[in-house]
């Protein structure tokens with residue numbers, strides 16, 4: 001069910017502040033695309049625009065097109081709730097619902113939109129937790145609160161929660177930035193697994209991680225503070241890291257930034 | 259936009275949203291991630307619109323309530339004000355028993371109300387400021403919270419209990435002091451003889467002290483919060499210059515929190531102006547006009563209304579009390595609005 | 610920080626630190642004493658009131674009849690009887706008040722935090738809630754009198770009292786709800802949106818449950834506060850010495866009204882009843898306060 005994303009001339013504003021300028025890129029189905037770039041260049045902003053989470057912020061504005069298999073998610077007839085159901089998201093900080101058990105967290109998206117069939121929910125719980133490599137660790141305490149897990153487990157719980165609604169695309173904003181190397185590795189393995197079924201876009205500050213997990217990499221940059229962020233180039237990952245087209249990219253990946 | 263509210267049409271429409279809506283149909287049976295049918299979607303969107311309207315409506319309701327209070331009080335007060343035989347603002351009479359001969363004015367009520375509230379404010383303000391400084395700057399960290407809780411407990415005691423305590427316990431204890439003040443400082447007008455003997459205790463002096471106790475937790479609460487928000491950088495900056503604790507308080511905490519303190523005091527004033535039962539119990543009612551001394555007795559706006567509640571039997575008589583209530587409403591509205599305004603400008607541009 | 614408390618006992622060696630001038634030292638110590646004294650002054654009336662209440666109000670409470678009898682049929686000079694009728698009235702009036710003010714207040718809180726953002730409407734509503742929280746209780750009583758009794762033509766009743774209490778309770782519920790919704794992290798809302806959950810369900814099923822224990826605590830504190838209100842009762846309902854369960858008809862006792870009414874009976878038995886009712890009222894308020902504190906301690910949702 002994985003779908004392709006086409007982003008065309010995307011311009012993003014927070015109130016009067018022009019945060020991102022003219023982004024155009026394609027994301028193939030069943031591939032991993034990573035976004036890299038210095039802090040504040042607009043990676044998270046672009047990512048959030050891909051499932052209409054940008055507009056949740058007061059005053060935020062979107063111009064341009066984001067096509068999911070050719071259909072504009074910003075078309076006036078499209079329900080943003082439906083878009084978010086189709087394009088899931090995992091956040092930088094694990095954010096399980098504190099009032100819900102582990103199981104309820106996993107199936108929250110289904111339960112909150114009306115699914116009541118207990119057997120089905122149990123099946124989905126197990127399947128999602130297995131696919132997030134968390135099942136073995138939590139299967140005996142599914143009714144404990146989600147907050148009782150370790151940070152890495154919580155993040156995998158959030159991934160399970162996002163995959164439980166079977167989206168077509170999975171967006172991840174620095175999913176490993178708060179995790180230790182072992183948990184990070186677990187999640188990277190998981191991404192490699194998930195790639196078989198989902199289209200994945202991941203923001204990361206860790207260039208080794210981008211190199212390990214992604215098929216193509218997009219480098220974003222800022223011309224100067226206060227200027228809008230831009231997409232500098234998007235390339236096949238191996239090529240971008242070994243032989244980038246742009247000087248700015250080379251400076252950034254070799255640490256000669258700024 | 260109209261389309262998004264009618265998804266049934268959308269599903270037969272141009273199909274622009276096909277990829278999005280397509281999910282449920284394409285997903286394999288038991289794992290179908292979006293269980294709702296297209297008609298459910300309209301319910302969901304409708305839910306959002308209804309919920310938003312209800313929430314917004316409740317906000318409007320609150321505004322309408324305040325307006326309704328003003329309007330209803332005004333409507334009920336006007337006939338009585340028209341039937342009033344004397345000046346409402348400048349008469350000292352209060353004769354409302356006979357609807358065909360209403361004679362009511364608020365001059366004396368205004369004096370007793372203002373006098374008792376001011377006495378309360380003058381007593382409570384410095385103490386509340388001291389407590390707030392003590393709790394935020396001086397008290398040991400572990401004790402600050404329980405201590406603050408103690409002060410808050412003062413607000414949990416109902417005003418009828420304060421009334422009993424003030425009239426039956428406090429008044430006899432402080433009346434020798436009142437007599438002493440009256441004898442020795444009687445040449446100052448506010449300590450002169452009132453319209454009841456200074457030793458009786460049922461006067462503005464006692465009422466003011468009890469009110470001070472009642473508004474203490476309000477002023478302290480607001481002030482404490484503002485003082486606690488003093489930026490640590492300011493405090494540490496002063497300490498690094500070798501300032502003593504008192505100097506830190508004077509040069510950083512006080513300037514930062516001053517407006518909050520004044521705003522909190524205004525809130526306390528609003529509360530004191532409207533306090534009813536405690537004053538109804540403490541103040542003795544007298545027909546002798548006041549002497550503009552703190553040893554006067556009489557009634558405040560609020561206590562006059564409470565005292566008159568027994569004769570609420572015809573609309574014209576009630577209207578006289580409602581007119582007094584309206585004045586009280588307007589005054590407390592103004593005081594509270596001012597308080598919020600001062601409080602919200604506290605510490606601005608200094609953080 | 611400690612250098613200010615002079616080290617007088619130190620040997621007269623070369624001072625490692627500059628001496629504070631005597632004036633600065635004195636001022637600093639005086640300030641410390643004054644602020645501590647201010648706090649102690651506040652504790653005096655609190656203890657004094659509580660001790661008075663216990664001394665004078667405890668005897669009636671120790672009588673078993675106190676908790677399950679009314680004052681029905683007692684002469685002014687008769688001892689005995691109980692507070693049951695007033696407890697019934699106070700609790701019924703408070704619960705009905707909560708029935709109206711809690712849903713309304715929570716909805717207003719939701720409007721202000723989740724929908725209002727910085728709109729003009731929300732700012733005006735916030736201001737009006739502030740005004741409402743400073744509304745004298747006697748004015749609330751007069752308004753309900755003008756609306757419910759004069760305009761709509763109903764009789765004085767316990768229900769009219771509940772309505773006036775709604776006005777006093779509403780701002781307390783709105784404030785708590787606002788505070789509690791504000792501390793629910795936005796990340797939880799976003800997590801829910803990102804799962805394709807509509808906003809209203811997010812608020813109902815994710816945000817409110819997270820804030821629930823705080824809101825419950827605030828509501829209970831508010832109830833404790835309004836249970837002690839006396840002024841609107843004087844206008845809106847007659848006092849009854851008998852038990853009346855019916856909020857809509859007839860005079861109805863309540864704890865504050867009992868205290869106020871008993872004060873006018875100038876007999877020893879009247880004082881006995883008055884202090885007993887006053888202590889009962891304060892105990893009820895303290896009990897609710899305590900419960901509220903326990904709820905906030907043990908049921909608080911940890912949101913990191």
Ligand SMILES: Nc1ncnc2c1ncn2[C@@H]1O[C@H](COP(=O)(O)OP(=O)(O)OP(=O)(O)O)[C@@H](O)[C@H]1O
Pocket residue numbers: 014017019037038039040041042043044045046057229
């Ligand atoms: N909610 C917001 N309101 C206003 N401006 C915002 C908001 N969020 C981000 N910005 C601004 O938009 C720009 C891009 O921010 P964004 O969070 O997308 O950067 P980023 O590339 O994800 O950075 P990081 O690597 O630190 O996460 C920044 O200048 C930021 O200050």
Ligand SMILES: [Mg+2]
Pocket residue numbers: 043044045173
């Ligand atoms: Mg980011």
